[in-house]
Amino acid sequence: MxxxxxxPILEVDRLHHEYSAGRPAIDSVSFTIGSGELVSIxxxxxCGKTTLMKSIAGLxxxxxxxxxxxxxxxxxxxxxxxxxxxxxxxxxxxxxxxxANVELPLRYLQVSKRERKDRTAHALAEVGLSRDSDKYPxxxxxxxxxxxxxxRALAYRPRLLLMDEPFASVDAQTRSDLEDLVAxxxxxxxxxxxxxxxxxxEAIYLGDRVVVLTGAPSRTLKELPIxxxxxxxxxxxxxxxxxxxxxxxxALLIRQAVAExxxxxxxxx
Amino acid sequence: xxxxxxxxxxxxxxxxxxxxxxxxxxxxxxRTKKSLQPVVRxxxxxxxFAVLAQVATSAGxxxxxxxxxxxxxxxxxxxxxNGEFLLxxxxxxxxxxxAMVLSLVxxxxxxxxxxxxxxxxxxxxxxIEILRTLPSVALIPxxxxxxxxxTQMKVVLTLFATVWPILFNTVYGMxxxxxxxxxxxxxxxxxxxxxxxxxxLPSVAPFVLTGVRISAALGLIIVVGxxxxxxxxxxxxxxxxxxxxxxTTTVVLAGSxxxxxxxxxxxxxxxILDRILFAWRLKMTAADR
Numbered sequence: 400m401x402x403x404x405x406x407p408i409l410e411v412d413r414l415h416h417e418y419s420a421g422r423p424a425i426d427s428v429s430f431t432i433g434s435g436e437l438v439s440i441x442x443x444x445x446c447g448k449t450t451l452m453k454s455i456a457g458l459x460x461x462x463x464x465x466x467x468x469x470x471x472x473x474x475x476x477x478x479x480x481x482x483x484x485x486x487x488x489x490x491x492x493x494x495x496x497x498x499a500n501v502e503l504p505l506r507y508l509q510v511s512k513r514e515r516k517d518r519t520a521h522a523l524a525e526v527g528l529s530r531d532s533d534k535y536p537x538x539x540x541x542x543x544x545x546x547x548x549x550x551r552a553l554a555y556r557p558r559l560l561l562m563d564e565p566f567a568s569v570d571a572q573t574r575s576d577l578e579d580l581v582a583x584x585x586x587x588x589x590x591x592x593x594x595x596x597x598x599x600x601e602a603i604y605l606g607d608r609v610v611v612l613t614g615a616p617s618r619t620l621k622e623l624p625i626x627x628x629x630x631x632x633x634x635x636x637x638x639x640x641x642x643x644x645x646x647x648x649x650a651l652l653i654r655q656a657v658a659e660x661x662x663x664x665x666x667x668x
Numbered sequence: 669x670x671x672x673x674x675x676x677x678x679x680x681x682x683x684x685x686x687x688x689x690x691x692x693x694x695x696x697x698x699r700t701k702k703s704l705q706p707v708v709r710x711x712x713x714x715x716x717f718a719v720l721a722q723v724a725t726s727a728g729x730x731x732x733x734x735x736x737x738x739x740x741x742x743x744x745x746x747x748x749x750n751g752e753f754l755l756x757x758x759x760x761x762x763x764x765x766x767a768m769v770l771s772l773v774x775x776x777x778x779x780x781x782x783x784x785x786x787x788x789x790x791x792x793x794x795x796i797e798i799l800r801t802l803p804s805v806a807l808i809p810x811x812x813x814x815x816x817x818x819t820q821m822k823v824v825l826t827l828f829a830t831v832w833p834i835l836f837n838t839v840y841g842m843x844x845x846x847x848x849x850x851x852x853x854x855x856x857x858x859x860x861x862x863x864x865x866x867x868x869l870p871s872v873a874p875f876v877l878t879g880v881r882i883s884a885a886l887g888l889i890i891v892v893g894x895x896x897x898x899x900x901x902x903x904x905x906x907x908x909x910x911x912x913x914x915x916t917t918t919v920v921l922a923g924s925x926x927x928x929x930x931x932x933x934x935x936x937x938x939x940i941l942d943r944i945l946f947a948w949r950l951k952m953t954a955a956d957r
Binding site for chain 2: 453456476484486493507537555
């Protein structure tokens with residue numbers, strides 16, 4: 400689908416972060432995301448993916464390195480970025496209906512009321528929640544709540560959509576449905592997405608590229624282009640020899656990464 | 669009852685059946701049936717207590733001059749049809765309501781400030797600790813000197829007791845703010861005022877209401893108590909004081925029972941309000957929090 404982009408949307412260059420001096424959580428992470436790309440970031444658990452995510456979202460100050468969004472250094476929360484959190488139950492506001500949740504961020508954009516309603520309705524239709532717009536999040540299943548969170552991010556129309564292990568706490572069937580939803584949105588609107596996950600299959604299935612990180616303190620280990628056809632299918636694509644080869648390659652890399660970080664670090668922390 | 673609101677029972681397609689099967693049930697409609705049981709139990713308790721009171725009083729366990737429970741009860745109904753007494757109830761409730769409103773106006777903003785700015789929390793910790801341990805009843809003489817013995821005094825005195833539960837519950841609620849909810853608000857760049865109005869206050873509101881419930885019962889006791897002690901010219905306490913000076917014990921007791929019933933009613937009202945306003949909270953705890 401996308402070839403190497405000319406003007407990347409996101410550039411992360413030698414990002415380094417230490418929560419306390421001398422104990423880096425992120426050693427040195429560099430990668431770029433081009434316009435319209437879906438890049439999966441995958442790594443062993445505890446490799447600082449969430450720290451990376453927060454640094455890019457401007458929710459946290461990192462120690463050194465640069466993060467540029469459309470050429471601009473990220474110091475504060477960037478304007479054209481939306482996030483989907485793993486913890487949908489806490490990210491949606493339980494005192495608001497699904498519709499009000501989706502609509503809320505738009506109230507503070509320069510958007511007319513009509514457009515706001517329009518965008519909300521479209522986003523809800525997109526994720527299949529049109530009929531549930533006047534329900535409260537707690538009246539919905541986990542999968543549907545995460546759909547609502549995705550709708551909120553879509554209605555915001557971000558230049559970059561950050562997804563932080565969004566499907567880590569839903570069951571397997573719901574998970575593949577939601578993956579296909581993300582894939583469909585990405586295909587249809589060309590939304591640029593950074594998708595953080597620890598699930599190798601998910602990373603490959605969704606990604607145009609996969610960036611593999613080492614264990615903490617994390618470094619970029621490898622970038623793999625995913626040359627699978629754009630139209631992917633949960634069963635067929637995952638049965639192709641290309642997919643299986645990619646899966647083994649990434650799994651092997653992560654195994655190495657874990658072993659390596661085990662050598663570099665004393666246990667614990 | 670809007671007829672236009674009728675929904676299709678079974679959905680067409682949209683999210684997968686699996687997704688929908690996981691959906692949590694909507695608030696139960698059979699609730700009224702279920703919640704009758706505690707009501708029945710409560711009624712049994714009240715009846716048992718009434719019988720005990722009647723037996724104790726008519727047997728003279730509390731002294732032969734002590735009026736029986738039925739006498740007190742019938743006196744209470746006489747009182748409730750007495751315009752003068754109703755006006756006194758009005759005066760007491762007026763002072764109480766003023767104190768409650770002022771408590772909210774003071775405690776909620778202060779609680780939010782304390783909960784969000786560590787410097788404020790540190791600076792106020794000691795003064796608050798000292799102030800709240802002062803027994804407000806002990807301050808009555810000073811307040812009478814400064815504020816007289818009527819509404820002003822009652823309100824300030826009551827405020828002095830009712831502000832704390834609301835304040836502490838607000839601060840507690842601030843501590844319970846969900847970091848993910850706040851990060852969400854920040855990631856969408858909601859302005860500070862919007863975060864306050866749409867995220868912070870709704871999160872804290874159930875805690876504030878808990879504080880209000882505690883304060884409300886307490887406030888009523890203090891209003892009536894202060895009227896009695898300070899010799900106010902109006903209010904339930906003033907009426908009871910007059911009756912006690914005349915030696916009409918039945919009226920004194922009936923007035924006290926009315927106060928108790930008022931407190932119970934206020935508490936019940938606030939409990940219902942809590943259930944209606946913050947249904948989401950119960951559901952969340954029931955689900956997976």
